[in-house]
Amino acid sequence: xxxxxxxxxxxxxxxxxxxxxxxxxxxxxxxxxxxxxxxxxxxxxxxxxxxxxxxxxxxxxxxxxxxxxxxxxxxxxxxxxxxxxxxxxxxxxxxxxxxxxxxxxxxxxxxxxxxxxxxxxxxxxxxxxxxxxxxxxxxxxxxxxxxxxxxxxxxxxxxxxxxxxxxxxxxxxxxxxxxxxxxxxxxxxxxxxxxxxxxxxxxxxxxxxxxxxxxxxxxxxxxxxxxxxxxxxxxxxxxxxxxxxxxxxxxxxxxxxxxxxxxxxxxxxxxxxxxxxxxxxxxxxxxxxxxxxxxxxxxxxxxxxxxxxxxxxxxxxxxxxxxxxxxxxxxxxxxxxxxxxxxxxxxxxxxxxxxxxxxxxxxxxxxxxxxxxxxxxxxxxxxxxxxxxxxxxxxxxxxxxxxxxxxxxxxxxxxxxxxxxxxxxxxxxxxxxxxxxxxxxxxxxxxxxxxxxxxxxxxxxxxxxxxxxxxxxxxxxxxxxxxxxxxxxxxxxxxxxxxxxxxxxxxxxxxxxxxxxxxxxxxxxxxxxxxxxxxxxxxxxxxxxxxxxxxxxxxxxxxxxxxxxxxxxxxxxxxxxxxxxxxxxxxxxxxxxxxxxxxxxxxxxxxxxxxxxxxxxxxxxxxxxxxxxxxxxxxxx
Amino acid sequence: xxxxxxxxxxxxxxxxxxxxxxxxxxxxxxxxxxxxxxxxxxxxxxxxxxxxxxxxxxxxxxxxxxxxxxxxxxxxxxxxxxxxxxxxxxxxxxxxxxxxxxxxxxxxxxxxxxxxxxxxxxxxxxxxxxxxxxxxxxxxxxxxxxxxxxxxxxxxxxxxxxxxxxxxxxxxxxxxxxxxxxxxxxxxxxxxxxxxxxxxxxxxxxxxxxxxxxxxxxxxxxxxxxxxxxxxxxxxxxxxxxxxxxxxxxxxx
Numbered sequence: 061x062x063x064x065x066x067x068x069x070x071x072x073x074x075x076x077x078x079x080x081x082x083x084x085x086x087x088x089x090x091x092x093x094x095x096x097x098x099x100x101x102x103x104x105x106x107x108x109x110x111x112x113x114x115x116x117x118x119x120x121x122x123x124x125x126x127x128x129x130x131x132x133x134x135x136x137x138x139x140x141x142x143x144x145x146x147x148x149x150x151x152x153x154x155x156x157x158x159x160x161x162x163x164x165x166x167x168x169x170x171x172x173x174x175x176x177x178x179x180x181x182x183x184x185x186x187x188x189x190x191x192x193x194x195x196x197x198x199x200x201x202x203x204x205x206x207x208x209x210x211x212x213x214x215x216x217x218x219x220x221x222x223x224x225x226x227x228x229x230x231x232x233x234x235x236x237x238x239x240x241x242x243x244x245x246x247x248x249x250x251x252x253x254x255x256x257x258x259x260x261x262x263x264x265x266x267x268x269x270x271x272x273x274x275x276x277x278x279x280x281x282x283x284x285x286x287x288x289x290x291x292x293x294x295x296x297x298x299x300x301x302x303x304x305x306x307x308x309x310x311x312x313x314x315x316x317x318x319x320x321x322x323x324x325x326x327x328x329x330x331x332x333x334x335x336x337x338x339x340x341x342x343x344x345x346x347x348x349x350x351x352x353x354x355x356x357x358x359x360x361x362x363x364x365x366x367x368x369x370x371x372x373x374x375x376x377x378x379x380x381x382x383x384x385x386x387x388x389x390x391x392x393x394x395x396x397x398x399x400x401x402x403x404x405x406x407x408x409x410x411x412x413x414x415x416x417x418x419x420x421x422x423x424x425x426x427x428x429x430x431x432x433x434x435x436x437x438x439x440x441x442x443x444x445x446x447x448x449x450x451x452x453x454x455x456x457x458x459x460x461x462x463x464x465x466x467x468x469x470x471x472x473x474x475x476x477x478x479x480x481x482x483x484x485x486x487x488x489x490x491x492x493x494x495x496x497x498x499x500x501x502x503x504x505x506x507x508x509x510x511x512x513x514x515x516x517x518x519x520x521x522x523x524x525x526x527x528x529x530x531x532x533x534x535x536x537x538x539x540x541x542x543x544x545x546x547x548x549x550x551x552x553x554x555x556x557x558x559x560x561x562x563x564x565x566x567x568x569x570x571x572x573x574x575x576x577x578x579x580x581x582x583x584x585x586x587x588x589x590x591x592x593x594x595x596x597x598x599x600x601x602x603x604x605x606x607x608x609x610x611x612x613x614x615x616x617x618x619x620x621x622x623x624x625x626x627x628x629x630x631x632x633x634x635x636x637x638x639x640x641x642x643x644x645x646x647x648x649x650x651x652x653x654x655x656x657x658x659x660x661x662x663x664x665x666x667x668x669x670x671x672x673x674x675x676x677x678x679x680x681x682x683x684x685x686x687x688x689x690x691x692x693x694x695x696x697x
Numbered sequence: 698x699x700x701x702x703x704x705x706x707x708x709x710x711x712x713x714x715x716x717x718x719x720x721x722x723x724x725x726x727x728x729x730x731x732x733x734x735x736x737x738x739x740x741x742x743x744x745x746x747x748x749x750x751x752x753x754x755x756x757x758x759x760x761x762x763x764x765x766x767x768x769x770x771x772x773x774x775x776x777x778x779x780x781x782x783x784x785x786x787x788x789x790x791x792x793x794x795x796x797x798x799x800x801x802x803x804x805x806x807x808x809x810x811x812x813x814x815x816x817x818x819x820x821x822x823x824x825x826x827x828x829x830x831x832x833x834x835x836x837x838x839x840x841x842x843x844x845x846x847x848x849x850x851x852x853x854x855x856x857x858x859x860x861x862x863x864x865x866x867x868x869x870x871x872x873x874x875x876x877x878x879x880x881x882x883x884x885x886x887x888x889x890x891x892x893x894x895x896x897x898x899x900x901x902x903x904x905x906x907x908x909x910x911x912x913x914x915x916x917x918x919x920x921x922x923x924x925x926x927x928x929x930x931x932x933x934x935x936x937x938x939x940x941x942x943x944x945x946x947x948x949x950x
Contacts, residue, residue, distance in 0.1 A: 111831040127818050129858055130760045189834035191827045191887045193851040200841025218851060224759055225854060232826035239822040270807060299754040336728050338735055339756050443782045509831050557742045603742050609750055609808045
């Protein structure tokens with residue numbers, strides 16, 4: 061199989077313009093004749109559905125939440141990047157492009173990343189016009205702050221609630237279209253399969269989460285904006301319901317899965333306290349602007365932090381990376397935190413934590429400024445830990461947060477299945493092996509507002525009147541498959557709960573396919589995951605019925621998919637004999653313990669193809685070509 | 698800690714509901730309220746009993762999915778805190794806790810502690826937005842917005858749409874929710890062109906679905922984002938003004 065990235069010819073800065081000109085257009089009168097299914101209404105899904113509806117297409121938008129406003133984009137705290145150069149500090153589209161490519165450890169597609177940087181400025185304009193209350197300076201102009209992995213201030217933010225405000229902007233645009241009748245929103249409806257007819261995505265199978273009704277929906281194109289899969293680890297910063305089922309079902313129907321092993325472990329999360337814990341809470345990376353990260357120099361030093369004098373503290377990021385200090389990219393910060401904890405210098409009850417200390421910045425800027433910048437984050441920390449960060453340093457530890465991998469898409473955001481588009485975190489496209497802070501919101505909105513609405517027309521223009529009827533056999537087959545799976549889960553009368561399996565799977569995946577990965581660990585993990593999966597299908601207890609609201613059943617289907625996904629992640633991690641960004645293979649590191657790439661053999665996207673339950677997936681490669689940047693060893697010294 | 702729970706069980710919107718009693722044993726004071734419910738549900742499943750349904754998602758107090766009445770108070774005893782951010786350390790060993798769904802005709806019960814808050818989406822659909830076509834926005838810095846105006850708009854925009862305000866209100870009014878969106882957009886220059894029409898349309902839908910405001914102020918007291926009832930005053934003012942602004946005058950020939 062040859063993977064065509066469909067990147068247009070021409071110089072980098074002209075590619076998107078050329079693509080837009082080359083795209084076929086759909087006549088305004090014909091747009092209403094096309095039905096588009098959008099699954100998910102986070103930043104990517106909501107912005108896409110709203111923009112497509114506004115263009116005149118018929119949009120059916122499916123969300124498993126009770127309202128599109130609940131999508132997990134809402135929890136993004138820190139901000140959104142844009143190359144506005146409002147700070148006059150030397151920023152440009154080119155610099156944002158370069159930072160993102162470098163931050164991703166040279167494992168992303170140049171043309172995609174450049175387009176993302178180009179569109180970043182339009183996103184800010186759009187959101188401000190919608191009424192997103194971004195932070196402002198006293199003269200009324202937009203304020204910026206800096207984020208990890210860069211040396212300019214280009215991050216726009218709305219207190220610690222940037223994701224919320226951007227999502228509400230997109231949600232309101234979506235509800236406006238719902239009011240006009242161009243978008244129909246289906247709340248509490250979960251996609252359980254993709255329907256492919258003659259190699260083209262033609263619809264989906266859904267389950268109504270209240271009544272349990274399983275239904276077919278046909279369309280001219282299907283768009284997945286269903287987010288990432290960090291919940292495979294059980295404990296992550298993702299919302300409880302975030303899941304991989306939509307993309308995993310599409311994978312099983314033939315869509316390639318790109319770079320599954322590229323997962324992001326975020327450095328600043330509240331450490332785990334007990335095994336009852338249901339999720340981990342992120343503390344915005346923006347805290348690293350003013351907080352200093354340290355551990356005691358002496359292993360096992362359990363004095364309270366204020367009793368440890370400065371010369372007995374190791375500000376390890378500032379020491380090792382004087383150029384970027386506490387603002388190194390996430391993968392570097394996380395790995396270093398793990399390292400000092402492995403050396404026995406970790407703090408907190410279980411020794412898995414490092415201090416994030418605001419003492420010096422409170423001294424320098426005053427408590428009021430710090431409160432203004434991070435007040436809500438401090439409160440959140442206080443609520444959860446019962447400790448006050450104004451008095452004692454925060455304790456933080458890395459946690460799974462984002463997944464760079466996802467379904468493979470070409471430059472037009474179409475997967476290898478014709479008519480199946482994948483946007484936002486659900487695709488693999490723009491962040492390579494590590495995502496920089498404040499770039500996820502940027503990508504979701506770029507895909508939804510400014511890329512998909514153009515690129516989908518190019519496909520639809522030649523497909524007028526080809527929408528299949530839902531009584532075609534492919535829909536019946538898929539419905540039967542979905543019903544069979546639900547029935548099988550309900551019929552398995554075992555003894556263990558879904559969550560107990562999920563926790564065990566999460567522990568295996570975290571230990572062996574988390575911050576540090578090794579050949580032995582990954583091989584062992586694959587075996588253990590398979591054994592656990594077999595046990596799951598014979599020993600899980602779901603309870604309740606299929607034709608009612610059954611939250612245990614919802615989880616059961618998602619966890620069943622996580623087993624398969626976790627195995628693919630390990631397989632991909634095993635196959636990639638190099639370290640790159642968030643993927644750190646202990647066998648491949650520099651003398652200083654940094655990630656060591658192998659550009660000669662691994663400068664490609666690993667896109668995995670499903671071949672059946674009893675067959676190993678096949679690795680397809682999309683070589684990454686760099687015309688404009690030179691591949692270098694990342695250095696943040 | 699050991700606790701006694703009385704949880705509202707109801708199979709569907711038209712079924713009769715009742716409280717069921719459960720023991721919650723050996724709960725860590727560091728567990729969140731929802732984690733405590735998780736533990737109880739896990740034990741129910743293990744015993745082959747039916748777990749109770751409740752909504753939750755982000756568990757960071759921002760998505761607005763969760764929320765139950767805890768001993769008669771929406772989101773429980775802690776000020777400005779959503780149910781997911783409430784931790785068991787704020788209860789005492791041996792406590793009895795009564796847990797109910799949001800109580801309001803505007804939010805029909807779906808099952809157990811889950812309610813249908815679709816009416817909130819309908820209010821937003823009626824006008825809770827700035828009508829700006831994708832791609833037609835001017836340069837972001839072209840309209841300066843004074844910092845204090847932006848801050849107040851942000852105070853209103855912080856609403857998470859959880860519905861606690863309605864649940865706590867003796868009248869089942871949705872004024873705090875509706876006014877938060879109306880005020881957020883009315884304060885910003887971008888929201889001016891549609892300001893009065895927006896207020897009229899949103900208030901009309903709100904009144905169809907929810908009760909009237911008689912200034913109890915309980916909404917503000919339970920709001921997990923501490924949104925001020927001052928915004929209700931702003932909404933009422935805009936709604937009244939809209940009556941005059943909306944009058945059609947004869948156009949010059």
